[in-house]
Amino acid sequence: xxxxxxxxxxxxxDLSDEVPLLWALRxxxxxxxxxxxxxxxxxxxxxxxxxxxAVRSCQVAVGDVWGPVTTIEGIGTxxxxxxxxxxxxxxxVAQCGYCQSGQIMQAAALLAETPRPTDDEIDAxxxxxxxxxxxxxxxxxxxxxxxxxxxxx
Amino acid sequence: xxxxxxxxxxSFLIGTAAVAGGVAFGVYAARRPAPSPLSPAEGEVALxxxxxxxxxxxxxxxxxxxxxxxxxTTWATLAAEELDMEPADLRIAxxxxxxxxxxxxxxxxxxxxxxxxxxxxxxxxxxxxxxAGKFLNLQVTGGSTSTADGFDKMRHAGASAxxxxxxxxxxxxxxxxxxxxTQGGAVVAPDGSRxxxxxxxxxxxxxxxxxxxxxxxxxxxxxxxxxxxxxxxPKATGTAEFSIDVRLEGMKFAALKRNPYxxxxxxxxxxxxxxxxxxxxxxxxxxxxxxxxxxxxxxxMRGAEAVRFDWGKGSYPETTEEMxxxxxxxxxxxxxxxxxxxxxxxxxxxxxxxxxxxxxVPYLSHAQxxxxxxxxxYHGDRIEVWSGxxxxxxxxxxxxxxxxxxxxxxxxxxxxxxxxxGRRGYTDFTRYAARLAVRxxxxxxxxxxxxxxxxxxGYYRPGAIASFRGAVRDGRxxxxxxxxxxxxxxxxxxxxxLGFAPPGPDKGHxxxxxxxxxxxxxxxxxGHVAELDLPVGPWRSVGASVNGFFFDSFLDEMAxxxxxxxxxxxxxxxxxxxxGSAAVLEAxxxxxxxxxxxxxGVGRGVAFCHSFGTPVxxxxxxxxxxxxxxxxxxxxxxxxGLALDPGxxxxxxxxxxxxxxxxxxxxxxxxxxxxxxxxxxxxxxxxRMNTMPEVVDxxxxxxxxGIGGIGEPGTPPAAAALANALFDLTGERARRLPLADQFDxxx
Numbered sequence: 001x002x003x004x005x006x007x008x009x010x011x012x013x014d015l016s017d018e019v020p021l022l023w024a025l026r027x028x029x030x031x032x033x034x035x036x037x038x039x040x041x042x043x044x045x046x047x048x049x050x051x052x053x054a055v056r057s058c059q060v061a062v063g064d065v066w067g068p069v070t071t072i073e074g075i076g077t078x079x080x081x082x083x084x085x086x087x088x089x090x091x092x093v094a095q096c097g098y099c100q101s102g103q104i105m106q107a108a109a110l111l112a113e114t115p116r117p118t119d120d121e122i123d124a125x126x127x128x129x130x131x132x133x134x135x136x137x138x139x140x141x142x143x144x145x146x147x148x149x150x151x152x153x
Numbered sequence: 154x155x156x157x158x159x160x161x162x163x164s165f166l167i168g169t170a171a172v173a174g175g176v177a178f179g180v181y182a183a184r185r186p187a188p189s190p191l192s193p194a195e196g197e198v199a200l201x202x203x204x205x206x207x208x209x210x211x212x213x214x215x216x217x218x219x220x221x222x223x224x225x226t227t228w229a230t231l232a233a234e235e236l237d238m239e240p241a242d243l244r245i246a247x248x249x250x251x252x253x254x255x256x257x258x259x260x261x262x263x264x265x266x267x268x269x270x271x272x273x274x275x276x277x278x279x280x281x282x283x284x285a286g287k288f289l290n291l292q293v294t295g296g297s298t299s300t301a302d303g304f305d306k307m308r309h310a311g312a313s314a315x316x317x318x319x320x321x322x323x324x325x326x327x328x329x330x331x332x333x334x335t336q337g338g339a340v341v342a343p344d345g346s347r348x349x350x351x352x353x354x355x356x357x358x359x360x361x362x363x364x365x366x367x368x369x370x371x372x373x374x375x376x377x378x379x380x381x382x383x384x385x386x387p388k389a390t391g392t393a394e395f396s397i398d399v400r401l402e403g404m405k406f407a408a409l410k411r412n413p414y415x416x417x418x419x420x421x422x423x424x425x426x427x428x429x430x431x432x433x434x435x436x437x438x439x440x441x442x443x444x445x446x447x448x449x450x451x452x453x454m455r456g457a458e459a460v461r462f463d464w465g466k467g468s469y470p471e472t473t474e475e476m477x478x479x480x481x482x483x484x485x486x487x488x489x490x491x492x493x494x495x496x497x498x499x500x501x502x503x504x505x506x507x508x509x510x511x512x513x514v515p516y517l518s519h520a521q522x523x524x525x526x527x528x529x530x531y532h533g534d535r536i537e538v539w540s541g542x543x544x545x546x547x548x549x550x551x552x553x554x555x556x557x558x559x560x561x562x563x564x565x566x567x568x569x570x571x572x573x574x575g576r577r578g579y580t581d582f583t584r585y586a587a588r589l590a591v592r593x594x595x596x597x598x599x600x601x602x603x604x605x606x607x608x609x610x611g612y613y614r615p616g617a618i619a620s621f622r623g624a625v626r627d628g629r630x631x632x633x634x635x636x637x638x639x640x641x642x643x644x645x646x647x648x649x650x651l652g653f654a655p656p657g658p659d660k661g662h663x664x665x666x667x668x669x670x671x672x673x674x675x676x677x678x679x680g681h682v683a684e685l686d687l688p689v690g691p692w693r694s695v696g697a698s699v700n701g702f703f704f705d706s707f708l709d710e711m712a713x714x715x716x717x718x719x720x721x722x723x724x725x726x727x728x729x730x731x732x733g734s735a736a737v738l739e740a741x742x743x744x745x746x747x748x749x750x751x752x753x754g755v756g757r758g759v760a761f762c763h764s765f766g767t768p769v770x771x772x773x774x775x776x777x778x779x780x781x782x783x784x785x786x787x788x789x790x791x792x793x794g795l796a797l798d799p800g801x802x803x804x805x806x807x808x809x810x811x812x813x814x815x816x817x818x819x820x821x822x823x824x825x826x827x828x829x830x831x832x833x834x835x836x837x838x839x840x841r842m843n844t845m846p847e848v849v850d851x852x853x854x855x856x857x858x859g860i861g862g863i864g865e866p867g868t869p870p871a872a873a874a875l876a877n878a879l880f881d882l883t884g885e886r887a888r889r890l891p892l893a894d895q896f897d898x899x900x
Binding site for chain 2: 028
């Protein structure tokens with residue numbers, strides 16, 4: 001039974017240590033905001049933060065998690081949105097929405113490290129996150145928008 | 154009036170029914186053609202609500218698959234417009250399967266007439282076809298029809314609800330209904346006092362529904378303006394519930410494993426190694442595959458890979474080469490269709506220059522982000538199913554069949570979908586989940602397809618080949634003779650929906666080629682259908698996804714052979730044939746500042762396709778860089794007739810283009826030894842943030858001529874526009890997809 005800190009709370013998962021963090025979240029803890037898209041780190045839908053770093057949770061065994069985990073549920077809620085999530089809504093980013101948890105987690109890690117990213121920096125950071133609806137232009141706009149609002153705040 | 158006409162009228166009668174603490178407004182569903190449309194016999198009708206008002210809220214039922222196209226918000230806005238409410242104040246629910254939710258707009262698509270040439274009587278005939286017999290089961294989200302389908306229905310429901318609520322208020326206040334107004338979800342009395350709809354709902358349930366004229370367009374306050382989508386906050390916070398997110402008390406997680414030789418038999422399997430994997434609990438025989446049941450999806454998927462199988466072979470050719478050879482053979486045989494056959498396509502006109510080119514496109518997977526998945530719970534005498542699907546009545550029937558129950562014993566929930574693109578228009582993933590649940594009575598189980606399981610099984614977008622011969626003279630095309638061959642995408646779908654595949658010419662197979670608005674005096678498009686057993690089906694924009702590339706690429710080749718500017722060449726042949734299409738092409742010319750000339754290292758291509766009632770033109774600009782060719786910029790123009798939500802239409806257009814570019818650059822499903830070779834996104838890549846072009850401008854025109862589709866029409870021009878741009882950049886013509894096999898792109 002793995003013991004984790006998720007979104008600031010101590011949690012234990014009743015699954016074997018080799019199960020990837022993705023499935024510990026989704027199936028062990030019913031935290032379904034983090035999505036399964038490929039299982040091989042090729043799409044980014046399962047992106048979470050471990051110790052502030054964006055990682056593909058489908059590739060990290062729950063027994064190997066090296067620090068506190070932040071998931072999309074820890075970034076903000078519909079009642080208490082983060083600046084980044086508000087920018088996502090303001091820019092009407094999502095279409096099917098399935099990849100957006102991963103996109104937002106990746107973007108949050110980018111902004112934490114690079115508060116005013118250039119287009120090239122956005123390309124480099126976000127290239128691993130697939131969106132089959134093709135929402136990329138609005139993701140880019142939302143990241144720039146959030147960067148500006150975070151700096152004003 | 155014909156019987157069909159009576160049913161059509163009857164299906165628009167708004168009815169009411171009491172619900173707990175309130176009222177439902179909807180239409181009565183015809184179970185079978187009834188002698189009197191006005192007084193259906195007892196037991197023959199059920200109210201299928203579109204608007205439900207109780208003490209808590211006003212809820213709009215949107216019985217459509219929300220796959221990302223924004224249909225829920227647009228349908229809610231249609232109702233809100235007549236209800237005098239803010240769209241954001243409405244609750245939205247999908248609702249159960251219901252015959253009254255048949256897709257009225259889909260009938261028109263069954264007519265073998267180019268969409269841009271449809272006349273009013275033909276559109277009416279299409280609408281009548283849609284309500285006849287089995288078409289009442291067509292609660293289908295597809296064919297880019299949802300907005301056209303809901304445009305009248307939802308406004309009628311909203312208007313009737315509003316007037317009936319006013320009538321309830323009039324009776325309560327003892328004033329005339331005409332003395333009352335509505336505003337912000339309340340009836341406003343002459344003295345300014347307000348009676349919220351939620352307080353009037355119970356009264357309204359006892360009143361015969363009042364009908365009202367629909368408001369004219371110039372009185373609209375919401376329609377025509379971009380609306381904030383109601384699903385944005387849930388999707389930005391991970392709280393939106395997709396099929397894969399369904400969680401029930403005591404639920405087990407299962408993974409599906411089926412024969413990689415699609416349609417082949419399962420002669421036997423050995424599950425012993427799978428059962429040794431931690432977390433794996435059971436391996437259940439599903440007849441033509443197995444489900445591995447576990448405590449979590451990962452263990453289930455590992456277990457599925459550990460089962461050893463004795464698979465029978467499929468009954469289709471084992472390699473891509475053999476499949477395409479079969480297309481070749483079909484092309485040499487008789488034509489299945491010649492929907493376009495004008496002038497004399499056999500004779501080269503005097504003094505004209507002949508042009509010939511052959512093209513090929515591969516099989517494709519939909520690769521929607523959310524892998525296929527459904528959840529079911531079997532109770533013995535009833536079954537409950539959760540499945541993100543585009544065809545609820547058929548999914549309910551499939552679950553009923555698996556459980557040996559009547560459809561009424563099935564409760565089907567249709568959650569949000571993580572993309573669909575046509576793949577969710579089949580019942581297979583719902584059926585397997587139901588089959589598994591029947592073996593696990595009392596235990597809820599979620600059956601997931603791994604990405605590999607999803608990608609290695611159709612229904613694929615079929616591969617196809619084309620052979621075009623044309624002729625140009627004086628800067629114009631004077632002959633175009635195209636032969637198109639491949640598997641047909643739609644018969645498997647129609648067979649499932651209607652129980653039979655209509656014989657005769659297949660329109661879907663040649664859409665995007667036979668129906669384009671060009672005045673070419675001698676023109677013929679023949680479709681040659683190759684019958685293979687590989688499962689294929691609709692993929693965003695269906696036939697136009699294939700033929701948009703073939704047809705427009707060949708037009709570009711003819712333009713160059715004619716020494717004409719590619720955009721002007723198209724425009725000259727289009728302007729008298731269909732001014733609406735010409736206006737779209739003009740718009741993209743202006744938006745992109747098209748001159749026909751590009752500097753060194755820059756290439757531009759234009760393409761056009763009229764599909765699903767909407768003409769779309771795209772210009773793509775490519776740049777040569779040290780890292781390879783970059784798809785740098787894009788401009789789009791489209792005319793959906795009426796733009797109810799411009800912001801959402803833009804999203805569908807650039808998203809549809811990205812979907813087409815992904816396929817054009819990267820994607821193919823190939824076959825070796827009878828099995829699909831591609832497994833996952835590492836060998837089936839797509840456009841990403843760093844390879845998506847900047848969408849510089851999107852022009853939305855509104856001819857006001859009906860409502861065209863928008864979910865699909867952005868896709869067909871993308872591949873051709875890119876290929877034409879690559880020709881402009883390199884002088885090398887791309888006649889086969891994917892383009893990454895021929896060109897070195899930035900990745």
